[in-house]
Each structure stands twice: as C-alpha cells, then as structure tokens.
Amino acid sequence: GIECMDNMMGEVSAGVEERDGHLRYDDNFSILFEPVRGSQVFYQVYANPVGTVFDQMIEICPFGTWVLHPQWDAPLDVAAEMLEDRWIVELGIPLSAMGVESGDDPKWGFNFMRWHRRLDATSAFQPPIRFDSDRMAILRLE
Numbered sequence: 001g002i003e004c005m006d007n008m009m010g011e012v013s014a015g016v017e018e019r020d021g022h023l024r025y026d027d028n029f030s031i032l033f034e035p036v037r038g039s040q041v042f043y044q045v046y047a048n049p050v051g052t053v054f055d056q057m058i059e060i061c062p063f064g065t066w067v068l069h070p071q072w073d074a075p076l077d078v079a080a081e082m083l084e085d086r087w088i089v090e091l092g093i094p095l096s097a098m099g100v101e102s103g104d105d106p107k108w109g110f111n112f113m114r115w116h117r118r119l120d121a122t123s124a125f126q127p128p129i130r131f132d133s134d135r136m137a138i139l140r141l142e
Helices: none
Strands: 002-005 028-034 041-047 053-060 066-069 077-082 086-092 107-116 121-124 137-140
Touching: 002 028, 002 107, 041 086
Parallel strands: none
Antiparallel strands: 002 086, 028 041, 028 107, 041 053, 053 066, 077 086, 107 121, 107 137
16 A cells, blocks of 8 residues: 655545546556566556546657556555545555556556645656656565
8 A cells, every 4th residue: 555644634635536537637546567677668557535546557768758657547445544644545456457467577667656746746766757668766566
C-alpha cells in the first residue's frame, strides 16, 4: 500500500470516481513498472485518494516516441481509505496482467511519484520520471 501524509486532509482533491477518468486535477500517485528491463514496455497505474484508477501501457518506439495504450486495464484489487492525517491506497496487480510469469527475472524497473494538488508539487522516488530503463530504480520480487 501507499500512504500519502497530509496535514490538511480537508483540502485533498479526490473528485474523479470513474475508472480511467482524468486524475490530473486530483491528488494522486503513480507507479511505473518495466517488468522486462530494456524491453521499452512500461506499465503505469495512477490512483487517487478514493481509489479511482487510471492505468496504461506505454511502448517506446525505436526513435524514442511513445505509444500510449490507455485501453490496457489490469484486473486490479483496490482499497482506499482517507484518515485524519493521510490517505492510503492498496493495489493488487496480477503479474500476468503485465505479461509476467512467476519464475521470470525478478528484477524490474520501478518508480513512483506523488502529485500533491494543493501544493502544485510532484515528488518521485527516482527523479526524474522517465520511460528509460537506465533512470529507474530496481524492484526485486521474491
């Protein structure tokens, strides 16, 4: 799960409730995976404080352009909770939704970021957020 601390929870933006809705104007976080490092295929999942999800697959073409596939919908299990000083979202994502079998390489490219609407600020685990294997952290699945 992801916990996003906020000492002004009354000002957290969480208006989008439709799957694959436009989360740009809500507080949100995004998780970016590259299950096969160097494949140039990424999976990105956004969630807002009420558990609304936008997910997509991104392919990088040989000349560096992106092809977005917002129609990719992972069969997610989502739970969300807003507390006095934080909001929490838990996501369950089957490995098979990203074309991965258990026993495949356990080292994935990984990054996440948080968009804090009130502050008009983004923070990232491994800045800057890029669709580039060399600029991502390594997530080891065991």
